[in-house]
Amino acid sequence: MTTPLRKDAARNWDRIVAVARELVEQGTPLQLNDVARRxxxxxxxxxxxxxxxxxxxxxVATPCLEALAAHGEQALADTDPxxxxxxxxxxxxxxxxxxxxxxxxxxxxxxxxxxxxxLKASLWSTATKILDRAREAGTVRPDLAAADLVxxxxxxxxxxDVHGGASADRIDTAHRYLATLLGGLRATPSxx
Numbered sequence: 001m002t003t004p005l006r007k008d009a010a011r012n013w014d015r016i017v018a019v020a021r022e023l024v025e026q027g028t029p030l031q032l033n034d035v036a037r038r039x040x041x042x043x044x045x046x047x048x049x050x051x052x053x054x055x056x057x058x059x060v061a062t063p064c065l066e067a068l069a070a071h072g073e074q075a076l077a078d079t080d081p082x083x084x085x086x087x088x089x090x091x092x093x094x095x096x097x098x099x100x101x102x103x104x105x106x107x108x109x110x111x112x113x114x115x116x117x118x119l120k121a122s123l124w125s126t127a128t129k130i131l132d133r134a135r136e137a138g139t140v141r142p143d144l145a146a147a148d149l150v151x152x153x154x155x156x157x158x159x160x161d162v163h164g165g166a167s168a169d170r171i172d173t174a175h176r177y178l179a180t181l182l183g184g185l186r187a188t189p190s191x192x
Contacts, residue, residue, distance in 0.1 A: 061101035072126035
């Protein structure tokens with residue numbers, strides 16, 4: 001169990017994370033000295049909370065990872081395997097195009113925080129189970145592997161980054177691209 005932060009330390013932590021989120025959304029690489037300056041805090045204060053830029057970036061991404069993990073658990077409870085897969089992939093692509101911290105954290109070969117490692121493992125396991133259920137139900141192509149999902153979803157996110165336009169348009173574009181992908185993933189009846 002962790003000790004709760006003092007009120008001033010909690011305010012500083014919140015300020016650091018808010019500044020980091022703004023920088024990430026702007027596409028600016030996180031540098032702890034820069035975060036400290038922009039937050040109006042001493043460098044030591046930032047380093048006491050976050051030992052590396054990676055730890056800070058993972059902290060920024062944690063709410064998104066937690067939301068995706070929770071949605072994955074809900075999808076596993078869905079009795080319709082296709083709807084579960086479609087819903088999970090929809091939430092995933094929406095997160096990819098609206099939270100700039102998600103891609104670098106999920107793509108990182110190593111994690112700075114144990115919580116990040118746990119959330120990523122949970123997401124991978126959940127996605128695999130959802131896909132396996134859909135494959136067993138015959139609703140997706142039998143040749144689709146769990147390892148295919150990450151590059152396919154990253155491809156959609158990249159295409160949206162290049163061609164998505166304004167914020168609201170990005171989500172609509174992501175939905176359109178995902179619908180096209182899902183159409184290609186859906187199994188065709190064997191008597192067709």
